[in-house]
Amino acid sequence: MIRFSRSSCAALAAAALITSTAGVSSASPQASATRLDGSRPAWAVPAHRVAPSRDGAAVDFKVQLEWRNPAAAARYAAAAASQGTATSGAFLTPAQFRERFAPSRSDVASVTSWLRSQGFQVRSVPANRKYVEATGTVRQAARAFRTSFSTYRVQGMRLRANDTALRVPASLRHVQAVTGLDQSEALVHSDSVLPAVFRNARPCSKYWGEKTVANTPTPDGTALPARPSAFAPCGYAGKQLQGAYGLAGTIASGVDGSGVTVAVVDAYASSTVLSDLNTYSARNGLPTMQPGQFREIVPPGVYRRPANPQHDPAGWSGEETLDVEAVHTMAPGAKIIYAGAPNNRQDMNATLNMLVDKHLADIVTNSYGFSTEALPPGYIKSTNDILIQAAATGISMFFSSGDGGDHTGGDPANAAAATPDWPASSPWVTAVGGTSLGVTANDTRLFELGWETGRSALDKTATTPTWTAPTFQYGSGGGTSRLFAQPDYQKGVVPAEISQKYGSTPMRAVPDVSAVGDPTTGMLVGQTQRFPDGSAQYSEYRIGGTSLSSPLYAGMFALVVQKAGHRFGLANPALYAARATTYDITKADLATYPGAVRVDYVNGFDGSEGYTYTARWFDFDNGLTIHVRPQYDDVTGIGSPEGTAWLDAVAGYRG
Template identity: 65%
Template sequence: MSRARRSALAVAGVLALGATGTAAASATPAQTLPGSVPSWATAAHRTGATAPSTSVTFRVYLGYRDPAGAAAYAQAVSTEGSADYGHFLTPQQFRARFSPTARTVGAVSGWLRHEGFSVGSVPANRKYVEATGTAGRAAAAFGTSFAQFRVDGRTVRGNTTPLHVPAGLTGVEAVVGLDESQTLAHADKLADPPAGFRNARPCSEYWGQRTVQNTATPDGTTLPDSPSTFAPCGYAGSQLQGAYGLKDSIASGTDGRGVTVGVIDAYASPTIQSDLETYSRAHGLPSVQGHFRQVVAPGTYQHPTNPRHDPGGWAGEETLDLEAVHTMAPGADLVYIGAPNNYRDLDAIMNRVVDGHLADIVSNSYGYGGEALPRGYIAPQLDTQIQAAAEGISLFFSSGDSGDETGGVAGATPTPDWPASSPWVTAVGGTSLGVTRSDQRLFEVGWETARSSLDPATTTWGTPTYLYGSGGGTSRLFAQPSYQKGVVPDSIATTYGGGAMRTVPDVSALGDPNTGMLVGETQAFSDGTYYDEYRIGGTSLSSPLYAGMFADAMQRAGHPYGLANPALYAARGSGTLDITTAPLSTYPGTVRVDYVDGESGAGGYRYSARYFDADHSLTIHVRPGYDDVTGVGSPDGGAWLDAVSGYGG
């Protein structure tokens, strides 16, 4: 008898035992779901009980029929030299080989209905069953209790003991949504502009244009001589194409055409189409007409002047991601996939993208500040990432904007961010970038910023303190993947003792907000709502920039890659710029001017020095070769295109 058949019969027996969920659960042997208690659900964080009437929507995730086989196949089709290299599956083929069966779905759905839940959607790959009910019913059905916890300044719901399901439901892998771990997701973007944000002047159109020596401050404030260069106003168009050595190849037609790049964020901007067109005209990029579409659920859109419908500034995140991809792959097709919220559905949206094969490359500029998530929450996402690789889809994730997550505090526990730490995605770290007047890369160093504020009484900079930087470090969850063996130094891979572990990031590109990208979107200013531009950064810039460049390489290669890391690690050296500390002696940092009110000089100015690669208070450091701030490095023009596109050829 098959496992699915045994499950169905077992659940049928459960349904006959009693009229209430509690009776049925207590009368039937239960299996414990490992990793189902959030690490933050502790007595120290508890603030009170969850009201039994609280509405909960959750997904019961089902495991693959052959999880080891799915992972092995995904690895093989992405790795040069394998007999299966490049033999990617269609979504239909993947479902036929690995997806949970319809009988398993029916068994779980039947049990949920019996327990009093309303059963919702089931995706085509049958990866989960969605359900809605109350916290009280969930506590009875899953054999636990729920409480409220204060975590990272937020009050979130969590189960206090492991979840249980009937023994017959052997296909259940995890339950996502009963606890609110997903509310801890954040957009990896540090320069999140408020309504009507502008970058203050003076700023430089290219590196070194305006300095303390040749440009007066707007209010007559005297500044120290070093650092001397006012921060760039924001790089755009040919500046970024030229800095990464791709301007000529893009102009010659290697511009991502024929490749679809997806961007996943939460919510959706109602002005994104017009903003993309305006931005493209301003910076010498082609129109996106006929090459852009949005895939969003009804009600996902938010009004640009009502931030309550745009938690965390996700409209700006969407704008940044799409404009960055379009800059580096102006011929690629763009698809934006917006989750209807940033607290429950990002995992389901990724599953939708992968199972529908909505894109060849997907850039994701969100994450969690560390790996302290329930193992049961991580496992279903790993499954989706494995399906992506098996289908030839390459996933890129920003590595995070808070360094090693210690904040430079001695004794704090370092950690990379999730999902960047997954071995099935490409984690993109950040750099600080100087671009010349002729659109050449002058320097590129690791992005770890220390800030000094001006003391107006002495006109000197204060003591620098760590502010933000490229996420990275050594995972505590995942063993070292094959593509990192022989590349990552043991001093990094075995930093916690024991066997070698996965390290982050894999690669890097511009991320420093102080040398960031110029983006444009419709904003609400004090004198009206209209399009304007501002400089922005974060590894949420690094990821879409790199995804765009990878689209160029995919076009040249003429085939998809699946998991991109084997090709990217193979391209190190001749095709990748190794980021080191060498340029710091000449380019130690920059001077930044900010409006106090964020919009104009009417409220005055703030002055600060921003020092590059200031990682002295962190556990991650830039060094020759692979490092845990910039990975193997950043793309180096035509040599990088040749190396990546030639992989597997």
């Protein structure tokens, strides 16, 4: 996963508080042109410049238009999600939202006409008129937007960016941003710990503590230290996860997500996902998908590059499989839509916009993000607009909180800076953090701790088995936003030491809630993988990341929607109101359950080349600025679901 820098956060904070826009500023001395403030990426600094961009290189980009009266749209979305307001639960239809808040057709026509006059080819405009998509060359873009373009070196990649702020004709007064000319969106990552090819090595346990260092020998006779004593689970599945969150009986009784549609957004598509899902379900006590219960879609009108992908080399097909199987585990009766963007760059936002504007789902779970808020403000604002439309029209949006802890490090301007993930830091989403979970032989929760992993290798030079000093490996993303003011639902809940971390103004904190994400105690998933001998084989293996946490929680929230009999829009007001019924994750069980021993194949799929042994220590927050504590914390939020009490309390909000 990419750990990207977040320079210029202070400038972003001034430009993008919750109700502000990153819109246009008439700072240009030329009366005919308006500068788009913040349109030059923070990472495009002279020290990182490699060379000028090729003039003939192709660019595809979107001219983003702001909502008409964006503050009113935000107020409506917030009121509809809250109880006790005049519009509580009165969600708009897509047509009603467009009528009130979408950019006007005349504004779209003006942008389209100007783009064509500059030699660009106009590709598409979505029904909500949020953007105008166009294509051309770097040379055309430099001339039209009055800038130049260079290639910059960023986190091992060579990315294009404009060297100065973009400018547009002053007559295009509703232009909010231009996305895609710079390649900030290439820094997106999926929030899963996903190997290319992987099988669980033995020993691993069916449930917590089944196999221990004391009762089970290693396959090659390697002696291990006595602590931690438990071998990692092979991966929890089916009723194990339903039972751990106290929902197995509820699901068996028919509150299983029926009548609710959950959408998953990722990039590309897996050609075997449905067959894998059905095989996995049959093996793990879940119902197989019924006709019409699952479908894959790609948004119309999106410029496809590459042309017709089936599998992405980076493993996005595995991400899709994980997300779909996680939703189905917790909501086996729900319909699932997989929306696959044709690339893992700018068209992921187009895919999200399509889902929202067509209102194809009641709940959307997203297992991707940026390890920073230091993105061009216009990019952040245009995405935030989509999230506001989702909330106003009754769609509950979940995002994984990231897998890099507090994301400190990697910022060329400020190596000590910490930041939550974007879009998890948006106040219009439910950010889902990760936990480490112990499940008993009877499918109940034994413990749940904050997911921050310390990794120790076996010290083979010691005379007795010893683990090396642990180092941070990965963990639940969280922290305090530098962009967004504290939303109402966090007031009186998030302690001041978190919300006022960067000053006297309380700010948005991440995450909101949590569920299992630790790969050491993760979920068993089933996927057709291509092995080194060229064969394609279905196999099951343990996986984690907050891209597990988010779809699991979204599945559980589908039970809430079914039980309540209505949509929720932004879920956070209801979730925070019901926080007394959540499982408060603390450090209380850490002394008893300090971690687990993980056994892995050296080559990832069999023991022919040997084994590796590591200790994975739970809640290892050494050096992090985020910590688990009672009540709200910036690793696990308000906690994880606590069975029927949680279900009844959340479903009863606005009841």
